[in-house]
Amino acid sequence: xxxxxNNWLIALITTLLFTVSMWIPDAMSASKPPxxxxxxxxxxxxxxxxxxxxMVKEEILRVTEREFDVRFPAQMTVHGNWKDADIKKAVDxxxxxxxxxxxxxxxxxxxxxxxxxxxxxxxxVAAVVVDAKLQNLxxxxxxxxxxxxxxxxxxxxxxxxxxxxxxxxxFRSLVVLTSRNxxxxxxxxxxxxxxxxxxxxxxxxxxxxEFSADQALAAFPSDTDAVYLFPLAQLPPxxxxxxxxxxxxxxxxxxxxxxxxxVEAGVLASAAPKSEISRLTRRIAxxxxxxxxxxxxxxxxxxxxxxxxxxxxxxxxRAIGFYPSWSALTEAELLNEQVERVERKLSLESAVREAIxxxxxxxxxxxxxxxxxxVVNQARSSLLPQIDLDARGAVIDDDRAETSGxxxxxxxxxxxxxxxQLLYDEDSWSNYSVEKKLQTSREEQRDTVELDTxxxxxxxxxxxxRAKTLERVEKDNLxxxxxxxxxxxxxxSVGVANRSEEFxxxxxxxxxxxxxxxxxxxxxxxxNRLNRLLNRHLEEQFATIETDLQDPLLxxxxxxxxxxxxxxxxFRIYRDYxxxxxLRVAPELLGFDAAIGAQERILVNAKRAFWLPSFAAQGTVxxxxxxxxxxxxxxxxxxxxxxxxxxxxxxxFPLVEGGGxxxxxxxxxxxxxxxxxxxxxxxxxxDQRVRSALHEASASYPNINLSRSAAExxxxxxxxxxxxxxxxxxxxxxxxxxxxxxxxxxxxxxxAVYNFLINWMDxxxxxxxxxxxxxxxxxxxxxxxxxxxxxxxxxxPIKR
Numbered sequence: 001x002x003x004x005x006n007n008w009l010i011a012l013i014t015t016l017l018f019t020v021s022m023w024i025p026d027a028m029s030a031s032k033p034p035x036x037x038x039x040x041x042x043x044x045x046x047x048x049x050x051x052x053x054x055m056v057k058e059e060i061l062r063v064t065e066r067e068f069d070v071r072f073p074a075q076m077t078v079h080g081n082w083k084d085a086d087i088k089k090a091v092d093x094x095x096x097x098x099x100x101x102x103x104x105x106x107x108x109x110x111x112x113x114x115x116x117x118x119x120x121x122x123x124x125v126a127a128v129v130v131d132a133k134l135q136n137l138x139x140x141x142x143x144x145x146x147x148x149x150x151x152x153x154x155x156x157x158x159x160x161x162x163x164x165x166x167x168x169x170x171f172r173s174l175v176v177l178t179s180r181n182x183x184x185x186x187x188x189x190x191x192x193x194x195x196x197x198x199x200x201x202x203x204x205x206x207x208x209x210e211f212s213a214d215q216a217l218a219a220f221p222s223d224t225d226a227v228y229l230f231p232l233a234q235l236p237p238x239x240x241x242x243x244x245x246x247x248x249x250x251x252x253x254x255x256x257x258x259x260x261x262x263v264e265a266g267v268l269a270s271a272a273p274k275s276e277i278s279r280l281t282r283r284i285a286x287x288x289x290x291x292x293x294x295x296x297x298x299x300x301x302x303x304x305x306x307x308x309x310x311x312x313x314x315x316x317x318r319a320i321g322f323y324p325s326w327s328a329l330t331e332a333e334l335l336n337e338q339v340e341r342v343e344r345k346l347s348l349e350s351a352v353r354e355a356i357x358x359x360x361x362x363x364x365x366x367x368x369x370x371x372x373x374x375v376v377n378q379a380r381s382s383l384l385p386q387i388d389l390d391a392r393g394a395v396i397d398d399d400r401a402e403t404s405g406x407x408x409x410x411x412x413x414x415x416x417x418x419x420x421q422l423l424y425d426e427d428s429w430s431n432y433s434v435e436k437k438l439q440t441s442r443e444e445q446r447d448t449v450e451l452d453t454x455x456x457x458x459x460x461x462x463x464x465x466r467a468k469t470l471e472r473v474e475k476d477n478l479x480x481x482x483x484x485x486x487x488x489x490x491x492x493s494v495g496v497a498n499r500s501e502e503f504x505x506x507x508x509x510x511x512x513x514x515x516x517x518x519x520x521x522x523x524x525x526x527x528n529r530l531n532r533l534l535n536r537h538l539e540e541q542f543a544t545i546e547t548d549l550q551d552p553l554l555x556x557x558x559x560x561x562x563x564x565x566x567x568x569x570x571f572r573i574y575r576d577y578x579x580x581x582x583l584r585v586a587p588e589l590l591g592f593d594a595a596i597g598a599q600e601r602i603l604v605n606a607k608r609a610f611w612l613p614s615f616a617a618q619g620t621v622x623x624x625x626x627x628x629x630x631x632x633x634x635x636x637x638x639x640x641x642x643x644x645x646x647x648x649x650x651x652x653f654p655l656v657e658g659g660g661x662x663x664x665x666x667x668x669x670x671x672x673x674x675x676x677x678x679x680x681x682x683x684x685x686x687d688q689r690v691r692s693a694l695h696e697a698s699a700s701y702p703n704i705n706l707s708r709s710a711a712e713x714x715x716x717x718x719x720x721x722x723x724x725x726x727x728x729x730x731x732x733x734x735x736x737x738x739x740x741x742x743x744x745x746x747x748x749x750x751x752a753v754y755n756f757l758i759n760w761m762d763x764x765x766x767x768x769x770x771x772x773x774x775x776x777x778x779x780x781x782x783x784x785x786x787x788x789x790x791x792x793x794x795x796x797p798i799k800r
Contacts (some may be wrong), residue, residue, distance in 0.1 A: 015702045036101045037076060038291060039094035042183075043107030044082035049258075052277055053077065053106060056127075059285040060706075068292050076100055080110065082234040083209075088113050089242045102288060108231055109181050111151065112294050113663075116708040119147040120764040123285045123297045124720040125149035125590045127280065130257065131158045132302070134192055142233045142301045150287050150297035152280070155305040155489055156257060156272055162196060164271045164310060165255040171226035173203045177243075179231035180208035209235060212453030213243035220250075227254045227728055231268060240265065261730040263311045263335060268322065273309040280304075305486035308760035309333060311478070330516035331478050347545040348461050349772050350686045351530065355457035358535040362453045365446040379435040382428045390622075401631030410629025423615035423649070430605035432560065435746040437598035451534070451587065454773070455765035458780075459758050461529040462543055466754040471519040477743045480514040481505060484702055484735060485725055492663060496728040504732055514623060548753060555771035556760060560783060563797035564790065570697065570797055577789040579690045581782075582767040586686050592679035599672040606665040613653035623643045689766040697763055707745070710738065714738075714745035 036061070042054060047510060056578040057072050057671075064070050081086025087109050094103045103124045105111045115137045129137065132153045139145050165171075174194065183189055183206060190206065197204040205224070209216045209232055220227075227247055229417055232240065244266035247254050256262035260274030283304055291297050315336035324332055346354075356362065392414045401410035422428060485505035491497040528538040547713040550557050565571045583589060624642040627633065633640050721738040764770045771779065790797060 014084060018375075022209070022347055026257050027663075033067055033069045035071060036064075036628050037071050037073055037099055038288070038342075039076035039078070039097070039100040039103045040072065041087070041094060041103065041107065041110045042079040043087055043106045044079050044107045044234050049231065050277065052281060056104065056106065056284055057282045059174065059281040060288050063282075063289045065286040066294065067289070070267055070288075073099075073324050079109070082181065084109065086182055095124075102291065104284065104288070109185055110181075114187055114761070115149065115151055116145075116296070119447075120149055123148045123228075123449050124150065125284055125290045125291070125297070127284050129156075131156055134158050134189070134190065135186060137302075139302065140305060142490070143299050144297070144302060146298055148297050150300040151302050152258045152287070152304045154272075155300040155303065158228075158257065158307070159196060161255060161257060161271050162200060165226065165228065165269070166200060166202075166592060168269060168312075168324060169322070171202065171253070173223045173225050174205070175220055175224045175227045175443070176204055176206050176230070177209050177232060178206065179232060179234055180210055181234075182230065183208055187438045189510060195510070208413050209243075211235065212241065213239040213246060216243060217246040217250075224250075224252060227252050227255060229256045229262065231258050248316060248319045251322060253322055254316075254754065260309070260311045260333075266313060266316055268316045269310065269312045269332075271310050273307055273311070275304070293335065303490040305490060309488050311335065326517055326520075327513065329349075329520070330513045331482075332473065337458060344540070345540040345545060346461065346530075346542050350548045351461040351534065352454050352457050352770070352773065354534045355439060356450060359453045359457070359533055362446070363535075365449045369439075369446050371441050372439045376432075376435045376439050379428075379432040382425075383422060383432060386420045388418045388420075390418065398630040401629060402668060404631045404634035408633060409627035409631045409633065410626075411627065412624060413626040414622055414627050416620055416658055417620065418619045418620045420616055421641060423612040423617055425616070426605055426608045426612050427614070430601055433601045434516070434598040437594045437601065440594035441598070444587040444594060447587035448591065451765055451768060451770075454770055455761050457530070457533045458761045458770070460533055461544070462547070462754050462757050462761070463526040464523070464530055465546060466751065467519070467523040468544065469754075471516070471523050473743070473746050474512070474516045474519040477739070478509065478516055479510050480739060481508045484722070484725075486741070487513070487722070488725070488732070493729065497732070501732045504736075508736070535773045539659050547757065554757075554760070555779065555782075557612065558779075564786060566797075570790075570795065571694075573692050573790060573795055574791050575691050575785075576793075577693060577786055578763070578767050579687050580789070581685055581769070581785070582686055582690045585768040586683075587680060587768065588682050588686065590613075592675060592682060594633045596672065596675045596679065599668065599675055603668040603672055606661065606668045609661050609664070610653075614653045615651050617649050618648040619645070668672075686766060690763070691765045693759060695764040697756060697759040698753065700759050702753045704749075704756060709747040711742070711745040711749035712743040718742040 012668075040056070042053070053737045060070055067083075069135075076099075077092070077095070078090045080090045087107065091103070091105065091110055094100050100122065102122060103114075105114050105126045106128055107126065108128050108130050111128045112130070112135055114120070114126050115122050115135065118467070126149065129135065132139070132151075132155075134157075137151060138149070143153055148741050162174075163177050174197075193204045193206065203223075207216055207222050211234065213235070233244070244254070248266070253255045256270040257269040258275070258379075259272035263270050265275075287297075287300055290300060310328065310332040310334045313335045314326065317323060324334075346466065393412070396408055396412050398410050399407060403671045454762075483509075485502065488497060488501040490498055492502055527542070531540055547554075548694055555561060563570070564574045566585070599662055622644045624633065633642065694750050718738045718741070721730055721735050725735045761770075773781075774782065
């Protein structure tokens with residue numbers, strides 16, 4: 001029994017081992033990913049365009065890793081040597097090869113050929129479409145609708161390019177440069193161009209290009225005034241550069257279908273953005289993956305919008321005498337704009353210091369102060385010795401001359417020198433004292449204008465920064481609207497929406513472009529205002545350096561300030577401190593103090609006029625220079641010589657002035673009372689101005705974070721609604737509302753920063769000092785006085 005059991009167990013174990021040994025190879029074989037061989041067709045060998053085969057292979061391998069064993073046999077990566085027949089043969093060979101599982105076309109001509117073939121024997125990803133409408137590619141419900149065909153449509157449009165090009169340059173005779181193979185492979189091309197020419201009332205001449213720039217240029221009609229370039233992939237890089245140089249020599253504006261890369265090379269403009277090769281290779285790889293996973297190529301969506309972005313090469317523009325219009329500048333990216341030639345750079349501090357040195361209003365006040373110094377000197381001069389020279393010629397009757405004893409000859413010529421020195425004259429001393437005080441008032445008036453100039457220059461600079469920022473926001477919104485137009489075109493192409501959405505977005509683009517123009521005008525206007533304040537030519541360009549809340553020149557960036565304003569009680573004490581500081585240094589009040597001092601001296605003078613005479617000493621020396629006739633000194637019996645002199649001291653007191661002295665003293669008192677009242681009113685206005693400015697700043701500061709939070713929420717909402725719009729879940733109205741909300745939120749967020757900084761400039765103007773002009777020592781003293789003020793109030797701010 002045991003023996004039988006043992007034999008049975010041995011047989012069972014042997015059977016199991018045999019079964020497992022037979023199953024393991026099959027299981028191991030089943031775990032290996034299936035092998036997929038992919039063929040690639042290019043139009044020709046390496047040309048002027050980047051070879052993306054390597055990137056496509058790497059991306060496909062990365063996407064399909066662990067799912068498929070993708071291979072790219074060397075003999076299955078072929079090209080057609082830029083010949084139409086060879087390209088077709090290469091495509092047909094790979095399609096007929098049973099070892100090839102999938103074909104990718106990476107050339108314009110190969111893509112066009114495979115898309116025109118109809119049903120295909122195996123899956124094809126046609127990756128390089130030029131203009132799907134021009135090429136008349138098959139389209140059904142957003143897909144190719146053709147068995148085994150999947151192509152990638154970047155939504156580039158020759159017709160759109162012509163419209164944009166004509167907005168830039170009003171040409172009449174256009175040359176279209178394209179490869180000869182393209183002309184031959186698209187038989188309806190000439191008919192399509194004739195329709196476009198008729199629609200835009202222009203002449204279009206096709207010039208086939210092969211491998212020579214000179215041959216292409218020689219074929220231009222004599223009346224050519226603009227050139228449009230298709231990809232021209234087969235043209236060697238050197239010949240392409242020669243072609244562009246030839247266009248520039250002929251002063252011909254050029255426009256490229258391909259995009260920003262051609263503009264960087266020297267083409268004048270393009271409406272297509274610079275090619276995002278990584279994005280294209282990713283899309284190719286994803287299409288391959290979906291096909292290998294079982295999806296039908298004919299159902300894959302073809303839409304791959306690259307967007308619209310006008311790019312202009314300003315170096316080419318200058319060379320051919322072209323400059324973009326205001327309309328083009330609203331959204332164009334300008335290459336080689338030569339902004340580096342703008343050597344003048346301004347920061348907040350440098351703009352203010354330049355205004356102090358050059359502002360004409362302030363310069364006029366400086367001249368007023370300089371003139372006032374001479375008024376003081378003039379008043380002082382009456383207190384110093386006065387010397388007068390006098391010459392006198394006289395003729396008297398002879399009998400009087402004869403009896404004068406030589407004192408007054410009949411005919412005489414006399415010269416004299418008189419010196420006068422006031423010993424004390426109340427009017428003169430009062431005038432001198434008053435003018436000195438009035439000079440102090442003039443200086444304080446100058447300081448008032450200087451503070452206003454500093455504030456105005458700072459605000460003007462911040463307004464320039466604000467205008468530039470809002471211009472950027474408007475341009476970003478325009479780009480977003482263009483992107484939404486591309487999304488709408490995709491929705492229309494797949495049947496989710498009708499063309500009314502396309503037209504609505506085009507209307508939005510026009511409105512956004514107008515907003516950009518207004519924003520640009522606002523920027524120029526603020527720059528003109530700042531240049532005027534700096535006494536510069538109004539159109540002189542300058543670069544700006546951004547200023548924000550973290551600028552170390554601003555005291556609000558100092559963390560020591562926060563504890564003094566972080567609660568209502570502390571902020572109230574802080575307001576009292578700033579008011580006290582403002583009243584202490586306000587030049588308006590110091591000017592009134594000087595004027596009041598002058599008026600008090602006038603009142604003293606008016607009182608002294610009732611009892612104080614004026615005292616003066618005077619000496620005169622005269623010389624008889626010539627005499628004749630009767631009574632000459634030389635013929636008389638007198639002992640008089642030719643020199644006479646006299647010295648005297650005088651006292652003068654106006655006894656009666658018809659009540660003038662009483663009127664003068666009353667007027668002086670009224671003027672003094674007026675100045676005192678005006679000073680009090682000015683002090684109240686300064687107090688109110690400081691407190692109002694601080695209240696404005698206290699509201700605008702927290703609004704910065706609130707506005708930023710709102711803008712971030714609006715952006716997230718826009719992203720969500722945009723995604724839903726692309727998926728067909730919401731309408732255009734929802735997206736427009738989200739976009740407009742995001743735009744307003746972005747504008748509010750940018751405005752919030754500059755509103756606070758401008759409010760802070762108003763605080764500092766009201767307080768009579770600007771912290772970004774303070775030295776570090778002055779700032780430390782300011783904080784010390786602030787702490788002492790809080791100590792006197794019995795409050796110790798909590799350092800957080």
